[in-house]
Each structure stands twice: as structure tokens, then as C-alpha cells.
Amino acid sequence: MFNPSQQDVRRFFCGVAAKSRAGHPMDALETLAGQWVGEHPEYAGDLADEQAALAAQHDGSDGRANPFLHLAMHLSISEQCSIDQPRGIRQAVELLAARRNSLHDAHHEAMECLGQMLWESQRSGRPPDGDAYVECVQKRATKD
Incomplete structure (x- = not known):
């Protein structure tokens, strides 16, 4: 069973954002994730720097949603609907x-x-x- 760590999820979405910005080809899951990343331009800064993303704390104390959790939930719901x-x-x-x-x-x-x-x-x-x-x-x- 696929059980990514928090770091894996952050690396995945940062990688998708980087590929999308550069116009690089993506696999099917990355393409789907890229569509949700595109729907959330407010997360561009969170996705632009992988090292900062890995170190960031998203506990809600700043009033912001966790961008990685939010995008992962979009992706999960998309996958749930597909099957x-x-x-x-x-x-x-x-x-x-x-x-x-x-x-x-x-x-x-x-x-x-x-x-x-x-x-x-x-x-x-x-x-x-x-x-x-x-x-x-x-x-x-x-x-x-």
C-alpha cells in the first residue's frame, strides 16, 4: 500500500509545480496534481522552494490552510471519484x-x-x- 511521508508529499507537489512551470512532461498522477496546483495560484510561493517547503510548519496558527494537505485532499477526491x-x-x-x-x-x-x-x-x-x-x-x- 502506498503510504507517503509528509516529506514525500511535499516533494511531490513541489516537483509537480516545478515541472509545470518549466513545461516538462508529467505522468498521469502529476498531470492531475498539476491541474489542482493550477487552481491554487495562492500556493505558488509554498511550492517554489522545496527546501523551504520541507522545513515549513503548517499548524494553522497563521490562519492559512496547509497547502500540501489541501492539494493532497483534492488529489484524493479525484482518485476516489475515478474508481x-x-x-x-x-x-x-x-x-x-x-x-x-x-x-x-x-x-x-x-x-x-x-x-x-x-x-x-x-x-x-x-x-x-x-x-x-x-x-x-x-x-x-x-x-x-
């Missing part, structure tokens, strides 16, 4: 994207559900509840 795992997530995110008229906005709402599922799993010591996650996204997609 519909947990079952129903693709349809729920697509419905939410249609309702919000934006896949990007839908991902941001789905991130809240994903974060809640992971937090509850860690707090309870139980496995993540994929059904609750999908239900959370579905509820967001069906409310105004």
Missing part, C-alpha cells in the same frame, strides 16, 4: 459539482466531509466510515 471508492462518491461529487456549478467548489465541500470522516475515525479508533462520508457529500449536494 468510485467509496462506492457512490463519484455520483455524489458530480451532483455537488453540478449544484455548485464548479468541480473545484464541490471538492472543497467534499474535503470538509472527508476531513470529518478521518477525524471521527482517529477519535474513535475505528476504520473510516466511507458510507458516512458519501452521505455527507450527498447531503451537501441536495441542500440549497
Whole structure:
């Protein structure tokens, strides 16, 4: 099972940003990540210097989101939708994207559900509840 470290994730996104800036070819995962990096120009400075990225602390005390966590969540949701795992997530995110008229906005709402599922799993010591996650996204997609 793929289990990247925090440093691996930071190196990956910094590498994607560098390849994107230079116009270098990317593999499929890098291309997908590059699309999300492109949606977040506010993270350009965080991604420009790999050594600074590896040393940076993102604990929320400065009021900013962790750019690497944020981008990794976009990538995770994209991958989940591509294989519909947990079952129903693709349809729920697509419905939410249609309702919000934006896949990007839908991902941001789905991130809240994903974060809640992971937090509850860690707090309870139980496995993540994929059904609750999908239900959370579905509820967001069906409310105004």
C-alpha cells in the first residue's frame, strides 16, 4: 500500500509545480496534481522552494490552510471519484459539482466531509466510515 511521508508529499507537489512551470512532461498522477496546483495560484510561493517547503510548519496558527494537505485532499477526491471508492462518491461529487456549478467548489465541500470522516475515525479508533462520508457529500449536494 502506498503510504507517503509528509516529506514525500511535499516533494511531490513541489516537483509537480516545478515541472509545470518549466513545461516538462508529467505522468498521469502529476498531470492531475498539476491541474489542482493550477487552481491554487495562492500556493505558488509554498511550492517554489522545496527546501523551504520541507522545513515549513503548517499548524494553522497563521490562519492559512496547509497547502500540501489541501492539494493532497483534492488529489484524493479525484482518485476516489475515478474508481468510485467509496462506492457512490463519484455520483455524489458530480451532483455537488453540478449544484455548485464548479468541480473545484464541490471538492472543497467534499474535503470538509472527508476531513470529518478521518477525524471521527482517529477519535474513535475505528476504520473510516466511507458510507458516512458519501452521505455527507450527498447531503451537501441536495441542500440549497
